[in-house]
Amino acid sequence: MPWQLTWKTWAPHNIKLFHWLAHLDRCWTAERLQRRGLPHHARCLLCDQDMETMQHLMIGCGFSRQVWFDILAWLRATCRPPDHDDTLIPWWSQAKQATPKAMRRGRASMSLLIPWMVWKQRNDCVFNVAAPSINDVTAKIQDEPNLWARAGALGLRAILPST
Template structure:
């Protein structure tokens, strides 16, 4: 929710408030860090989106740095059957949350785990959600 409201403390927001910050994205070090870049345009994040959406057999395109994330989310959900919309929405939220957590780990702890590590974490978390009773996500993730 905060990311869609541009309320997360990215480099762009820190700069607007006159606070110290690194300019470059903590994940790719290629562009300035904005919420849109971090969640949709970053090469690291795009690999994560690709791997997880492919794993879930989602027919949606990847978000891009030029597309509003909320608009992409809505159009992606419109492409899938009604029975899988809630599951896809849950997965999108899960991916965005873990990208943000990964960014924070890189920024504050100096971690640099590879895409494969983050994807494995997201898949494990999705399975845990399914085991905890999130039936909607169970509809879209593959069995082991």
């Protein structure tokens, strides 16, 4: 079921809420600001290629696609990264089939963490005029699951590479 990707993970509640809002297209992207006649950037601040939409930021942006590729490779995941035509829930439904049952909740949690960290990088670019950095985002994504595991998501350690 699609809701399981968001609500049945070890992700913190703020990340789950972000994904719920993103799924409902309620996040303040440039496209949403434009629809309301509010000031916005003409293109995505992460890739400077297309108009910024949630679909673009989560999986269509070249920046986020590289982050997906890097993190899935780091996790030694056998599934392909989401395609720019995918949406997160149908992609996860397909990827779940290639994931052993004991690892599914952990992989689902990571599938929420990646767009969340891309969103945070986007916000850093918008509000702090930061330069986009794939290396910074991937490093933060690699550190975060260990914090979640220490906070109680012990099953998340099953999908993390040993260091």
